[in-house]
Amino acid sequence: MDNPSISGMNNQSSPSSSQSNPPSKSQEPTTPSSLNYYHPSPSRTIYSDRFIPCRSASNFALFDISPPPPPPPSDASRGEDNSSSSAAYTALLRTALFGSDLGFVVPPGTPDKKSFSVNTSPASHNIFRFKSETRQSLHSLSPLGFDDHSPGVSHSPVKAPRKVPRSPYKVLDAPALQDDFYLNLVDWSSHNVLAVGLGNCVYLWNACSSKVTKLCDLGIDDSVCSVGWAQRGTSLAVGTSNGKVQIWDASRCKRVRTMEGHRLRVGALAWSSSMLSSGSRDKSILQRDPRAQQDFVSKLNGHKSEVCGLKWSYDNRELASGGNDNRLFVWNQHSTQPVLKYCEHTAAVKAIAWSPHLHGLLASGGGTADRCIRFWNTTTNSHLSCMDTGSQVCNLVWSKNVNELVSTHGYSQNQIIVWRYPTMSKQLATLTGHTYRVLYLAISPDGQTIVTGAGDETLRFWNVFPSPKSQNTESEIGASSFGRTHIR
Numbered sequence: 001m002d003n004p005s006i007s008g009m010n011n012q013s014s015p016s017s018s019q020s021n022p023p024s025k026s027q028e029p030t031t032p033s034s035l036n037y038y039h040p041s042p043s044r045t046i047y048s049d050r051f052i053p054c055r056s057a058s059n060f061a062l063f064d065i066s067p068p069p070p071p072p073p074s075d076a077s078r079g080e081d082n083s084s085s086s087a088a089y090t091a092l093l094r095t096a097l098f099g100s101d102l103g104f105v106v107p108p109g110t111p112d113k114k115s116f117s118v119n120t121s122p123a124s125h126n127i128f129r130f131k132s133e134t135r136q137s138l139h140s141l142s143p144l145g146f147d148d149h150s151p152g153v154s155h156s157p158v159k160a161p162r163k164v165p166r167s168p169y170k171v172l173d174a175p176a177l178q179d180d181f182y183l184n185l186v187d188w189s190s191h192n193v194l195a196v197g198l199g200n201c202v203y204l205w206n207a208c209s210s211k212v213t214k215l216c217d218l219g220i221d222d223s224v225c226s227v228g229w230a231q232r233g234t235s236l237a238v239g240t241s242n243g244k245v246q247i248w249d250a251s252r253c254k255r256v257r258t259m260e261g262h263r264l265r266v267g268a269l270a271w272s273s274s275m276l277s278s279g280s281r282d283k284s285i286l287q288r289d290p291r292a293q294q295d296f297v298s299k300l301n302g303h304k305s306e307v308c309g310l311k312w313s314y315d316n317r318e319l320a321s322g323g324n325d326n327r328l329f330v331w332n333q334h335s336t337q338p339v340l341k342y343c344e345h346t347a348a349v350k351a352i353a354w355s356p357h358l359h360g361l362l363a364s365g366g367g368t369a370d371r372c373i374r375f376w377n378t379t380t381n382s383h384l385s386c387m388d389t390g391s392q393v394c395n396l397v398w399s400k401n402v403n404e405l406v407s408t409h410g411y412s413q414n415q416i417i418v419w420r421y422p423t424m425s426k427q428l429a430t431l432t433g434h435t436y437r438v439l440y441l442a443i444s445p446d447g448q449t450i451v452t453g454a455g456d457e458t459l460r461f462w463n464v465f466p467s468p469k470s471q472n473t474e475s476e477i478g479a480s481s482f483g484r485t486h487i488r
Helices: 004-009 015-020 032-036 080-098
Strands: 170-173 186-188 193-198 201-206 212-217 224-229 235-240 245-249 254-259 266-271 276-280 284-288 298-301 307-312 318-323 328-332 340-342 349-354 361-366 372-377 382-388 393-398 404-409 416-420 427-431 438-443 449-454 458-463 484-486
Touching: 186 224, 186 438, 186 449, 193 224, 201 224, 212 245, 224 266, 235 266, 235 276, 245 276, 276 307, 276 318, 284 307, 307 349, 318 361, 349 404, 361 393, 372 393, 393 438, 404 438
Parallel strands: 170 484, 266 307, 349 393
Antiparallel strands: 170 458, 186 193, 193 201, 201 212, 224 235, 235 245, 245 254, 266 276, 276 284, 284 298, 307 318, 318 328, 318 349, 328 340, 349 361, 361 372, 372 382, 393 404, 404 416, 416 427, 438 449, 449 458
């Protein structure tokens, strides 16, 4: 509909001519319609300050406002072909922006304000109330949208989930790597050096240079049962079958001290910022301070069978221990008795991992008769969830870059599984290749690569986690190295 005031501004007459020809007496009096015409001065620039909104693309259903009635049909001379193509484009754009369930079409043009009527039903007194049915994803803001029911719309592909390589990028032969569920023979240091216990020797593999160094030989009367790097520095703890714990300076390949206290083999080691904890087949856990003169500062008793899993929390305040008695215990820095006891597992608990993302979140895995990964909140002393994996859980490690974790398994599938927490319902990847139980697991200092070891006497390196900055960047640790080599 044309606006009289706008058309009047386009038909201007000179005021001087109006003054030189005054109306005669016989001229008809001024009518109201003539007041709509404005006669400005020719020397004055004309500006319009009237804002006429266009509501043709408004979604009135969002505020329960009824749409304006359609205008009277226009003349055929206005060009039905152009209007039909424009209407088709408008409908397509409106469908992409507001969804295909829009129940009306707003005609072009500026409707009269009086034609709007607000729904005043009791359920809609507040037109700005939250409406769940109008919530749309960010994709719906795109003109191309993601609605499968939108006709003629080009759909952009949905971002595919992160792909985890199904094959190891490197394989190391590790002769004499023991097939013993209760041992912990692989660990990766903050200086990017891998320590591996093979028989009665400990070997170091530098991930940057691929150089192999023999650190120690315990002799024919002893064997390596566990290895553990200090959180910082180059100190490596070695647990032996004779119940001793040796501290080695790996940078100098020199033994610093030997600590006693256990009567049987030491199969589990865990460092906090200042303490070293050792778990033994004699059912005890010893807290050691390498700076102190005595071999241990306290002894923790609680397990009824061999201690096979030990992990300190990231804040160094809580120690989790798992045993062959199917028990999971949590200790604080000063306790000699467990402060938390979890007895839900039905097999040995070796796999233990603290979450680096949520304080007090602990994951544990059970052996062949259990097969479950359980999650605990040690802050509230509650059992959060349980996932049956279908096979023996040997190890767990949490990614520090994303909220995901890896589990390694034994009987009967010998697989490696990448999980996304907290859903756990969909596995990101299942990796296979080992022919024996995947008993050993360690993660690189950059948090992207894991190494797994098994009784098939191989160490396999996998790129499973993204970097903190990019989820598509490959790990720099050996990512360009392929093939199979020997660790000794």
